[in-house]
Amino acid sequence: MEMYSASDLKKGLKIEIDGYPWVITDFDFCKPGKGTALYRCKLKNLMTGASMDRTFRPVDKVGKPDLEEREMHFIYDEGDNCVFSDSETYDEVRIPKEILGNKAKFLVEDALCQAVFFNGNPIDITLPTWYIAVISETEPGARGDTASSNVMKPAKIENGYELMVPLFINQGDTIKIDTRTGEYAERVNKA
Amino acid sequence: MPNASTKPDSLALLSGLARAFEFRSNALSLTRDFFRSQDFIEVETPIAIRAPAAEEYIEAPQTKDGLFLRSSPELEMKRLLAAGMKRIYELSPCFRLGENGRLHRQEFTMLEWYMAGADYREMLDFTIRLIRSLAKGLNVPDEICDVFCDWEIIPVREAFRKLAGADADQCADEEALFETVLVEQVEPKLPKDRPCVLIDYPIRFGAFARPKPEDPTLAERWEIYIRGVEVANAYGELIDPVEQEKRFRKYNQKRRENGLSEYPEATEFLEAIRYGIPASSGCALGFDRIVMLLFGAKSLDEVTYPR
Numbered sequence: 150m151e152m153y154s155a156s157d158l159k160k161g162l163k164i165e166i167d168g169y170p171w172v173i174t175d176f177d178f179c180k181p182g183k184g185t186a187l188y189r190c191k192l193k194n195l196m197t198g199a200s201m202d203r204t205f206r207p208v209d210k211v212g213k214p215d216l217e218e219r220e221m222h223f224i225y226d227e228g229d230n231c232v233f234s235d236s237e238t239y240d241e242v243r244i245p246k247e248i249l250g251n252k253a254k255f256l257v258e259d260a261l262c263q264a265v266f267f268n269g270n271p272i273d274i275t276l277p278t279w280y281i282a283v284i285s286e287t288e289p290g291a292r293g294d295t296a297s298s299n300v301m302k303p304a305k306i307e308n309g310y311e312l313m314v315p316l317f318i319n320q321g322d323t324i325k326i327d328t329r330t331g332e333y334a335e336r337v338n339k340a
Numbered sequence: 341m342p343n344a345s346t347k348p349d350s351l352a353l354l355s356g357l358a359r360a361f362e363f364r365s366n367a368l369s370l371t372r373d374f375f376r377s378q379d380f381i382e383v384e385t386p387i388a389i390r391a392p393a394a395e396e397y398i399e400a401p402q403t404k405d406g407l408f409l410r411s412s413p414e415l416e417m418k419r420l421l422a423a424g425m426k427r428i429y430e431l432s433p434c435f436r437l438g439e440n441g442r443l444h445r446q447e448f449t450m451l452e453w454y455m456a457g458a459d460y461r462e463m464l465d466f467t468i469r470l471i472r473s474l475a476k477g478l479n480v481p482d483e484i485c486d487v488f489c490d491w492e493i494i495p496v497r498e499a500f501r502k503l504a505g506a507d508a509d510q511c512a513d514e515e516a517l518f519e520t521v522l523v524e525q526v527e528p529k530l531p532k533d534r535p536c537v538l539i540d541y542p543i544r545f546g547a548f549a550r551p552k553p554e555d556p557t558l559a560e561r562w563e564i565y566i567r568g569v570e571v572a573n574a575y576g577e578l579i580d581p582v583e584q585e586k587r588f589r590k591y592n593q594k595r596r597e598n599g600l601s602e603y604p605e606a607t608e609f610l611e612a613i614r615y616g617i618p619a620s621s622g623c624a625l626g627f628d629r630i631v632m633l634l635f636g637a638k639s640l641d642e643v644t645y646p647r
Binding site for chain 2: 156177178179180181182183184185186187189204206208
């Protein structure tokens with residue numbers, strides 16, 4: 150594996166520890182008086198989302214992860230996997246739904262996505278930010294609460310995904326969902 | 341007239357620092373006033389030197405013609421002590437290769453001073469008075485930095501035992517362990533509401549400090565922390581030429597092992613210490629850091645010239 154020296158470390162750099170890829174989310178150069186330099190890092194696991202602190206010494210070497218970002222279009226859903234087409238090579242790429250999580254619910258045909266591969270396996274995907282959906286089920290909002298957007302109620306969209314929406318949203322309304330969080334963003338004005 | 345709408349970012353950055361630079365200018369004047377009032381003489385020793393002080397982990401940049409930019413004025417100032425000066429201070433740039441961070445700059449301003457005849461505890465009282473006089477002169481509000489309360493003084497062994505459940509001497513024997521425990525477990529737990537002093541370090545971490553007469557495994561050294569930031573380091577100075585040469589050899593040996601170049605022998609300094617440096621105490625204070633702390637800033641970026 151290619152290695153980084155401790156002095157290469159900086160915020161945003163991606164490194165490999167114990168077989169996982171991590172990104173440095175916070176970095177501090179330390180040098181207690183008369184002592185050796187220390188590189189204190191806060192790390193986020195790119196596969197599990199877990200965080201940890203790690204301090205490196207100048208003599209330490211850190212693995213450089215085999216990470217690759219590729220642009221892909223969504224083609225179809227085959228049950229356990231979603232199938233994409235690599236924009237450059239036109240190769241078909243299958244990404245398991247357990248990696249996609251809720252994002253599998255926000256894929257529309259031909260959507261342009263950015264996928265991250267670690268050692269050749271897909272670990273994360275970025276979708277177009279907005280997913281447009283029609284509300285298929287929600288209780289009518291209580292009268293008098295319609296002006297408030299802080300109070301939320303449960304709702305379901307046509308593909309079965311459930312989320313919280315403001316009280317003024319009705320069955321049949323079109324809304325925008327933020328695919329990064331899976332949360333309601335805004336109502337789309339009807340033409 | 342300059343066109344305000346086209347001001348480049350690099351200039352906007354400097355404009356944003358104008359208030360900090362004014363604060364710093366006042367701090368410089370007050371520092372000089374204080375030292376003058378205490379019968380000190382300001383000295384300017386060379387910045388480019390032939391032989392820097394060998395230390396395990398401090399790297400002085402080298403110029404093309406083989407001179408070094410000093411990492412501290414220590415050796416030259418001690419020569420002045422041997423030459424007969426008794427109370428001297430220097431306020432000027434020093435250089436440490438590869439040190440950059442929230443609290444580090446490769447080029448920084450050091451305030452360093454020596455008092456012949458004083459021990460390291462007297463030096464601590466003096467330094468507390470200096471910092472209080474700066475805070476007073478700069479009208480620093482207590483909520484930014486209260487330096488007028490009682491300072492907490494904790495021996496290093498006790499700090500390691502109480503705050504980290506660790507043995508400072510054992511940690512000191514293992515490469516990088518003392519530093520790791522210090523920054524990960526001890527420093528974060530030091531009081532932030534008052535200045536704090538760590539005192540009496542394992543001898544390995546007292547490069548130019550003399551051993552404590554009653555316990556030679558400890559060095560006469562202290563460090564001041566304000567709001568958790570290390571700001572000043574002092575020694576009861578090592579004046580024994582035999583021990584000094586032994587340490588230089590050891591540090592150079594360590595430097596070789598760590599793949600660093602050996603420094604040339606500090607011939608004139610060794611001549612001075614063999615001739616005789618009076619019993620004295622010296623202190624080095626990171627001037628940029630004290631400005632940062634008294635200004636209420638969290639990073640040197642807020643108070644120093646942009647990198």
